[in-house]
Amino acid sequence: MGPPSRFWASFWTFVKFLPYFAGLLLLGAIKGMLLCPWACLIMAIGISALVLGLWPMHLIWTYYCIIRTKMVGPVVKLLLLIAATVILILWLIVTIPGSAFAGLVYGFLAPIMATFDAVGEGKEKPFVHCFVDGTWSTITGSCTVVRDLKDLLFHSYFSIMDDLRLQAPPDGKPYEIRLLHIPGAFLSAACGLILDAIMFTLIAIYKFPVMLFKGWKRLIQDLIGREGPFLETACVPFAGLAILLWPFAVLGAVLASILSSIPLGMYGAVVAYQESSVIMGLSYAASSVSIFDEYTNDVLDMAPGSCFPRFKYRKNEGSSHGGHLSKPASFDKEKQEGKKPISRVTSFKNSMDEFNPFKMLDHLFAECKRQGEVLVNDGAITMKDIQETKSDKVGSGVLNVGLPAYVILNALLRSAKANSNGLVLSDGTEITSDNRPKSTLFDWFFDPLMVIKEQIKAENFTEEEEEYLKMRVLRIGEPSNFKGTLPHVPSWDERKKAEIDAFARRLQGITKSISRYPTAKRRFDVLVKALLLELERTMGGSLPANGSQAQRLRGSIGGRVLSQKSIGKTANIRDEDPEAQITRNARTP
Numbered sequence: 001m002g003p004p005s006r007f008w009a010s011f012w013t014f015v016k017f018l019p020y021f022a023g024l025l026l027l028g029a030i031k032g033m034l035l036c037p038w039a040c041l042i043m044a045i046g047i048s049a050l051v052l053g054l055w056p057m058h059l060i061w062t063y064y065c066i067i068r069t070k071m072v073g074p075v076v077k078l079l080l081l082i083a084a085t086v087i088l089i090l091w092l093i094v095t096i097p098g099s100a101f102a103g104l105v106y107g108f109l110a111p112i113m114a115t116f117d118a119v120g121e122g123k124e125k126p127f128v129h130c131f132v133d134g135t136w137s138t139i140t141g142s143c144t145v146v147r148d149l150k151d152l153l154f155h156s157y158f159s160i161m162d163d164l165r166l167q168a169p170p171d172g173k174p175y176e177i178r179l180l181h182i183p184g185a186f187l188s189a190a191c192g193l194i195l196d197a198i199m200f201t202l203i204a205i206y207k208f209p210v211m212l213f214k215g216w217k218r219l220i221q222d223l224i225g226r227e228g229p230f231l232e233t234a235c236v237p238f239a240g241l242a243i244l245l246w247p248f249a250v251l252g253a254v255l256a257s258i259l260s261s262i263p264l265g266m267y268g269a270v271v272a273y274q275e276s277s278v279i280m281g282l283s284y285a286a287s288s289v290s291i292f293d294e295y296t297n298d299v300l301d302m303a304p305g306s307c308f309p310r311f312k313y314r315k316n317e318g319s320s321h322g323g324h325l326s327k328p329a330s331f332d333k334e335k336q337e338g339k340k341p342i343s344r345v346t347s348f349k350n351s352m353d354e355f356n357p358f359k360m361l362d363h364l365f366a367e368c369k370r371q372g373e374v375l376v377n378d379g380a381i382t383m384k385d386i387q388e389t390k391s392d393k394v395g396s397g398v399l400n401v402g403l404p405a406y407v408i409l410n411a412l413l414r415s416a417k418a419n420s421n422g423l424v425l426s427d428g429t430e431i432t433s434d435n436r437p438k439s440t441l442f443d444w445f446f447d448p449l450m451v452i453k454e455q456i457k458a459e460n461f462t463e464e465e466e467e468y469l470k471m472r473v474l475r476i477g478e479p480s481n482f483k484g485t486l487p488h489v490p491s492w493d494e495r496k497k498a499e500i501d502a503f504a505r506r507l508q509g510i511t512k513s514i515s516r517y518p519t520a521k522r523r524f525d526v527l528v529k530a531l532l533l534e535l536e537r538t539m540g541g542s543l544p545a546n547g548s549q550a551q552r553l554r555g556s557i558g559g560r561v562l563s564q565k566s567i568g569k570t571a572n573i574r575d576e577d578p579e580a581q582i583t584r585n586a587r588t589p
Helices: 002-068 074-118 126-132 136-166 179-206 208-225 233-275 278-299 329-336 348-353 357-378 383-390 398-417 440-459 463-474 479-485 494-514 520-538 548-557 564-572 578-587
Strands: none
Touching: 002 074, 002 126, 002 136, 074 126, 074 136, 136 520, 179 208, 179 233, 179 278, 208 233, 233 278, 357 398, 357 520, 383 398, 383 520, 398 440, 398 463, 398 494, 398 520, 440 494, 463 494
16 A cells, blocks of 8 residues: 555645646746846847957967967868868857847746746745846846856967967877878768768667657656656756657757767768778778667667677777677676666755866865965965956966966865875865766866876875975966075975976966866956955055065065964964065065
C-alpha cells in the first residue's frame, strides 16, 4: 500500500499546485509582454549601434594584426584574412536582427523567472515581490547586456588581437600549411560531408520516435512525482512547457544532428592533413558515422556500441573493427571510479549554486577588493596604477591583471601549504575535482592552476621567495622596469630568479584571459572606484591629480609586502596625517 498512497498524495499535491502555477505563469506572462518591447528596444538600439560603430575599426585592425603577426606564415595569413572577412560580414548580418530577437526573448522570460523566484522558499513578502520583481531589473539587465557587449567588443577584442600581433611562435618558427597535402584534405572533407550528411540524417530520423516517447515518459513521471526539473518552483513553468513543446525540441535535436554532420565531416580534412594520408581522412569520414551512432545510443540509453564499422584513422592508435564498440572514455571512467548517477530528486537550485563559475568570479573580485585595500595601505598599489587602469592607458595593468594574479597566487600558496588536492579559498572552502564547476570553460583555467600549484609545492619556496613572487606577480612588465619595487634577495642565482619569473608570467597570462570575460571590465571599474576611495581615505582625503604623493608613499615603503605585524601597524596609523605617515615610513629601516 506504500507506493499507491505516495502516488495519490503526489498527484493531489500536483492538482492543488495547478491553479497556483497558472496564476504565477499568467502574471509573469503579462509582465513579460509589457516589458519585452522596452528590453527589445534597448538591446536592439544599443547592440546595433555598437556593432555598426565599431565594425570599420574591427575590420581594419583585424587585417592589420593578421598581416603583422609572426605566429603564422604567408599562406595561413591569406586563409585567415579570407576567414576573417567572412566572419566579419556574417557578424554584421546576424548580430543586428539577433539583438532584437534576444531583447524580445530576454524581456519576456526574465519577468516570468523572477515571478516564480519571488515566491520561493525563504522569501519575505512574496505577494508584493511577485508583482514587483522582474520589472525594473529587466530594464537594467538589458542595459547591462549592452554594457558587457561593449566591453567585449572594445576591450577584450583588442586584447586578443594584440596577443596575436605581438606574440612570437614558441619554437621560433611560424605555423605554416603544407600545400602538398591540401588536395587530399579537401577530398577527405568532401567525402566526409556527403557521407555524414546522408547517414546522420537517416540515424536521426530512425531515433526520432525513441527520443520523443522516452522524453515524454520521463517528464510525465517527474511532473506527477514533483521531481527533477519540477522540484524547484522557479523551474516549474519551463518544465511544464517542456512537456507541450517536447516534439519541437526533438525536431530541433534532429536538425542539430543533421547540422553536426558538417563540422564532423569536414574534420576529415584535419585528420588527413595531420596524418599526411588521404586514406586516414577517408577512414575517419566512415568512422564518424559509428561515433555519432554510438554517442546517440548513450544519450538515449539504448544498446551500447554501433552496428557501423569503425576503422583506424590515427597512426598511433589501435584499430577498432566490427560493430561492437565500448562506451566513450568518460563513461568508462565514471564506472571505474564507482560514481553513482545523479539522483532525480536532487535540488536543481542547490546544484546550480554549488561552485558555479559566476560564484567563483564573485569570490575572485571580493578578494581583489579586500587584498587590494591592504596593498593600497601598504603603498604597493599607487595612484598611478589606479589612474592607468581607470583611463585605459594600458590593457594589462596592475589592477586588471596583476591584482587578480596576486589573489590567485595567495590561494595557490595556501592550497600547497595545506597539502590540498584542490584549491583552498580564503574562507576555508575547498574546491576539488568533485565539487568544481562542471564546464569546459572553467577547466581551461582550473587545470593549469592545479599544475602550477603542484609545481609550487615541489619548489618549497622560502618566505623571501614567496614575497618576491607575490610582488613579481603584482607588477606587470619586465623585472628591469620596477627593480625598486621588488624585494632584494642577494643570495639568489639567475636560474632561481628566472624560474620565479616564469611562474609569474604564467599566472599573469591566466588572469589576463579572465580579464577578457564580458562581465570582468564592469567589475574592474567597480574595483577601481573602491580602491580609489581607499587610497583617498588612507592619504587623509587629499588625492593630487598627478599622483605625486602616492609616488612618495610608494617610494618610502619600497614596494614591500606587509607581514601580519606590519599590517596591524598600518591599521593603527590609517587616520594619521599623510605627511606624518610618509615621515614615519621614511625612518623605517
